[in-house]
Amino acid sequence: MSDITINVNGKPVSGPVEGRTLLVDFLRGAGLTGTHVGCDTSQCGACVVHVDGKAVKACSIFAVEAEGAEVATIEGQANPDGSLNVIQQAFQDHHGLQCGFCTPGMVMSAAALLKENPRPSEHEIREYLEGNICRCTGYHNIVKAIMAASGQDVSAIAAE
Amino acid sequence: MKGQGRSKATGPVQEETKMYAFDFERPDTIDDALKALGAEDAQPLSGGQTLIPTLKSRLAMPSKLVSLTAIPELKGICTSDDGALCVGAATTHAEVAAGAGAYPALAALAGNIGDPAVRNRGTIGGSLANNDPSACYPAAALASGATIVTNSRQIAADDFFDGMFTTVLDEGEIIVEVRFPVPQKASYQKFEQPASRFALVGVFVAKYPDGVRVAVTGAAEDGVFRWTQAETALSSDFSAGAVSGLDVPDNAMIGDLHGSPEYRAHLVKVMTGRAVKAAG
Missing domain, CATH: 3.30.390.50 (CO dehydrogenase flavoprotein, C-terminal domain)
Structure with a gap:
């Protein structure tokens, strides 16, 4: 056991970890349970967070590897006044979630995509979400929400 | 861990530990990494996108993991005097996709491995050392006649791969750089x-x-x-x-x-x- 400190959503979070402690377990142990463990085999993307600005699967990185890094999780995505940010609001407006379990990972992946590519095509969004699996198969509205969040007209995309 | 009244704000979740325990080192020089790898049953860890799932399945039991991703000497892309594209072993797939413009087919390959989150962690050195029979990078190295540079020698790609999940790398030997002649x-x-x-x-x-x-x-x-x-x-x-x-x-x-x-x-x-x- 050693103590490490990771800056999570701009605030230092310290805690004891073993070498084998995964980042997702460190975060959830710190009460940040918005980052979900879906498959725990690095396939589903429910645990996507940003480490130094890059989307990574928090179940596939050890907590010690993120020591000293800036980690962003779903808990830090809302606007400072607590209202939903553009991506979160678009998910609500376009019914981009059903059971909601995959949503934190979807929102974090979407945020990473829009940072790299502010106006992605539908195809580019689908490609980028390859590592985010929705068990409800609600992909159409997730894609639509991300297009809307990037300021694109989605009125022609059928609700499915 | 259970019943010790740990603080919810600071304690990691340990209820269901899947991996065997190991020590963890995160050196910032190649020399320190090699020293750490001298321990019995120590194993190098690069991006971990294969090794961590393997550890969770309890298919490996290293005494110690030595992370290679905090070593600046192992990162980055450059062009050598003879025109070859040199990629540091701990360079991620995303970095190769974005930075290997001098060898577009290689950049395209890197940009199509796994998914974006995997590409932000997985590395070229890890992929080559693992030699998964379905991985992409071994094909690039072999088709390019690449040279795999380790801490102790240079190995032609033709001599490097030695069957499924096997390479000629020795215990404790790590890939430092991969040199691709540009076609x-x-x-x-x-x-x-x-x-x-x-x-x-x-x-x-x-x-x-x-x-x-x-x-x-x-x-x-x-x-x-x-x-x-x-x-x-x-x-x-x-x-x-x-x-x-x-x-x-x-x-x-x-x-x-x-x-x-x-x-x-x-x-x-x-x-x-x-x-x-x-x-x-």
């Missing part, structure tokens, strides 16, 4: 296994002034291989048609529920033709 034309075409997105068959074709090299991943039981008949045919006529008349390679092919050996052998031919066409 005149090249393309990598991957037929994805639809669930895992690994290559069911992937073919890398690279045309150099002294001939064409063709490397195949995903197909053969012994892992990545060169399809020499196709190389000969393409060296005299670089066209998809030059491949269509060839017999399929006679390597022992993988057969599983995703494709029979015959299907994979056929795909090798099809994907080689597509790669030649895409290389232009």
Whole structure:
């Protein structure tokens, strides 16, 4: 056991970890349970967070590897006044979630995509979400929400 | 851990520890990494996108993991004096996709491995050292006649891969850099296994002034291989048609529920033709 400190959503979070402690377990142990463990085999993307600005699967990185890094999780995505940010609001407006379990990972992946590519095509969004699996198969509205969040007209995309 | 009244704000969740315990070191120089790897049953960790799932499955029991991703000497992309593209072993797939513009087919290959989150962690050195028979990078290294530079020697790609999940790397030896001679034309075409997105068959074709090299991943039981008949045919006529008349390679092919050996052998031919066409 050693103590490490990771800056999570701009605030230092310290805690004891073993070498084998995964980042997702460190975060959830710190009460940040918005980052979900879906498959725990690095396939589903429910645990996507940003480490130094890059989307990574928090179940596939050890907590010690993120020591000293800036980690962003779903808990830090809302606007400072607590209202939903553009991506979160678009998910609500376009019914981009059903059971909601995959949503934190979807929102974090979407945020990473829009940072790299502010106006992605539908195809580019689908490609980028390859590592985010929705068990409800609600992909159409997730894609639509991300297009809307990037300021694109989605009125022609059928609700499915 | 249970019942010790740990603070919810600071305690990691440990209820269900899946991995065997190990020590963890995160050196910032190659020398310190080699020292740490001298411990019995120590194992290097690069991006971890294969090793961490392996550890969770309890298929490996290292005494110590030595992270190689905090070593600046192992990161980055540059061009050597002889024009080769040099990629540090701990350079991520995303970094190669964005930074290997001098070798577009290599950048394209890197940008199509796994998914974006995996590409932000997985590294070229980790992929080559693991030599998964369905991984993409071994095909690029072999088709390019790349040189794998380790802490102690330089190994030609032709000598590096030694069968499924096996390379000629010694215990405690780590890849430092991979040097790719840049071809005149090249393309990598991957037929994805639809669930895992690994290559069911992937073919890398690279045309150099002294001939064409063709490397195949995903197909053969012994892992990545060169399809020499196709190389000969393409060296005299670089066209998809030059491949269509060839017999399929006679390597022992993988057969599983995703494709029979015959299907994979056929795909090798099809994907080689597509790669030649895409290389232009």
